[in-house]
Amino acid sequence: MINWDLPNVHELTVTVPAEAIDVMGHVNNTEYLRFMEQIAWHHTTELGLGWDLYQRLNRGMVARHTEVDYLAPAFEGENLRIGTWIVQNDGRISITRRYQIVRESDSLTLLRGRTRWVCVALDSGKPRRMPVEFLQGYKVTADE
Template sequence: MNWDLPNVHVLEFVVPAEAIDVMGHVNNTEYLRFMEQIAWDHTTVLGLGWDLYQKLNRAMVARRTEVDYLAPAFEGEKLIIGTWIVNNDERISITRRYQIIRESDGVTLLRGRTQWVCVALDSGKPRRMPAEFIKGYQVTASEA
């Protein structure tokens, strides 16, 4: 695979029928689900799953997402989604990048990024990241 950055965390999946819209390809909103799915997968691999979020009364929530849709995907195609943490301000936010590649031809279908902000679970208000988030959400690839 021709990844944009090194040290990629990957997740593979096959496009299900329910992801297809009236135009016969993956609906735009489904890509956001794919991005959320890999973000959670990577978060869990980093040891920062939902149980720890609850224990710390903290969570990372999406503040801003940018997506460039480059080519369509279709039912039954195998996609490989990659993600990287490209920024952690060690205060309140991290930035995660995404790339989705179709396995059969290596075409990049999507590039995206999300700014995630730390909030208190009990209030939903922005809060400083706990030490566990600062350590766990280390930058995995530099955009420079």
């Protein structure tokens, strides 16, 4: 059983591929960032806010600041459960998303992280207020 840090987790399971392994023999730290982005997109799509809507609205969320605590290594072939939550929405231009990555075999937490995402215009990359669709879709899913 996974001991998630917060309730109402959005989960995704990934199996560590060979190409994620670095010279140290474990998952490279940049791969964890890919896993975090992967679940953020998965959750975004589940919320009905996929790329098609982003393009139609000329708005998107981009990572502004990410903090990661690497707690233990993962290895090729292991199943990892990735969890995410939206823990803040300022109602203007940004949301904060938390992450937890857990090894399925022993339920050990391997990573905790958070990213502040900022709404931008796709055509200029400049910060813009979130449209109504983002305000409604990116609701806080768990309190810290």
